[in-house]
Amino acid sequence: MERQFPIRQIMDEQGRIVEHEYRGQITEELVMAMYRHLIRTRTFDRKCVSLQRQGRIGPYVPFEGQEACQVGSALALEDEDWMFPTYRDHGAMMTFGRTLTQTLLYWKGRTEGCIPPQGKKIVPPYVPIATQLPQAAGAAYAEKRKGTKNAVIVYFGDGATSEGDFHEGLNFASVFNAPVVFFNQNNQYAISVPITRQMKSKTIAQKALAYDIPGIRIDGNDIFAVYFHTKQALERARNGEGPTLIEAVTWRYGAHTTSDDPSKYRDQEESKRRRETTDPIMRLERFMQREGFWDENWANDVQERVNAEVEQAVAEMDRYPSANPEDMFDYVFAEPTWTIAEQKQAYMEWKRGMEG
Template sequence: MNNHFPIIQVIDEEGSLLTQDYNDLINKEFVRNLYEQMILVRTFDRKAISLQRQGRLGTYAPFEGQEAAQVGSASALAKNDWLFPTYRDHAASITFGHSLPHILLYWNGRVEGCIPPAGKRIFPPAVPIATHLPHATGAALAEKRRGTKNAAIVYFGDGATSEGDFHEGLNFASVFKAPVVFFNQNNQYAISLPIQKQMNSKTIAQKSVAYEIPGFRIDGNDIFAVYFYTKQALERARNGEGPTLIEAVTWRYGAHTTADDPKKYRDQEESVMKRKTIDPISRLERYMKKSGIWEESWCETVQKEASDTIENAVNEMEAFPPPDANDLFDHVFETATWTIKEQKDSYFQYLRGEHS
């Protein structure tokens, strides 16, 4: 079978613009905002790994390499849309307005980290793979039934497409024309499993054909392609035209989480090479240099501001009062089952030193 879904780019790897279609929109302010946001989230990601290594964060799932996919897509959302992230999508959540200290609190196992700022429709990260696709479809359908123009976006990886929930979410959304964008980040690995062993399909985008919905395979390291194709999918959703599947082809440079070592299952030289060629931030930088909107002093300020913002977020996270042990049990079900009650009693006895 041929590949029916060639990768769509708006800028090439050298940073040259391949189409004039978006000329009116790609202005200096737009480009600078995207660049600033990518620097902020990369600084966050690196700091989070460093905190984990120092024992100041529990564990962490890094996204370095996937900044364009997440920042570009979340930048296309409107204020009242819904965002359903996985454990790797904090760059999308941050871009959509989540609070930095709260995201850090999440990685310290704190329930406060699951709660977005008031008015922000951001779900807690889904750790079970693909369970949140039907949730996003449901939220989108509720918006449609209420007669609003709000849409939902749901993030998931290549591995998630092997789960039943992926197919149920897409089928239901297609049948009911739910205003939802299925945003896949194909980073080509599900922990240690490469995409070639995950599926026989040549692409993830082609899975849209089975559900009779539009599918696009875009270069996920090209922030313009990500932004404009997500924007278009969201517009279709708002206009009552139903869901879209977007496959953003990308790459994670580092480990699956801070708990694994990628050198055990792949040659990390590939990440070194990809950093030189397809890095999303360097690519936008090349575009900016070619189009005469690059200034070294501006870039230095952006980096300094990002570092200050992240340092403040870390201070805020670490100044939080210690956790309440009740939180471990009180949010599992709305009303605790007898098993949860028993576990809670037993744990509090243990904390009081009443049994080992």
């Protein structure tokens, strides 16, 4: 199966293009956009870990190491497409249009963090595992029924493939030929459990065979492989050719969340080694240097602009008005039921009395 589903690269670890047919499409403009988003997501992610350590946001889910998966796939989308992310995909969400402030608000425990950016179909992050897959299949089928060319991307991890909803989502999408891309980030650990405990299968991509849909295994740290293979899968979806399963093989450097300690369950030397050899940003830098796109001053400028944007978002988060408890009650139904209306009134009166 590993031979039938080889890990495809467009750019190797040294930043060399190994699939030359893509060369013409790798423009300087595209590369610079990719680099900017990679730096932006990594900088933001590190800032969030630091904010969590300072107690300024709640428990946080880092994605460092997986930036190429998230940025590359999100850049492949069209504006009218749908995104069904998990709790680790704020890199993809940011790239597709969710603001940094909203992302921070989400991790600060604020509902406002789930409001989609104007005109963007980004559903809020899915916290239970794999439940988003059947929903993405349904949203995609709805696009097909409307006769649009819009597609859906849905993210999930390696652990999610053990859930029943993985099967039910892929099966539904395949039976109804729904325009959806199932984008798996195989970071090889579901919290502490390695992939060998999730499956005996050697690859995740091979699971596509069971649904008679294309299954593609790519190097998730090669942003070109992620971008172009996702774009092709989305094109197939738009052209009525149905769903695709993409397995992007990657690695998270850090913890599952800021509440766990990965050194308890895996050798941190492995993360160190991968950071030094297969890091997605380092690889793109190598490519840029090799191709003569690299400009130290420009890169410094990108970093400075990103730093400023992140600091501004943190300042906006800090300035944000405090949470209004009435919001808990006001959005459960279109019209509150009497139980909710009574509970709200009684609680707010009591609270005002206490504060009064």
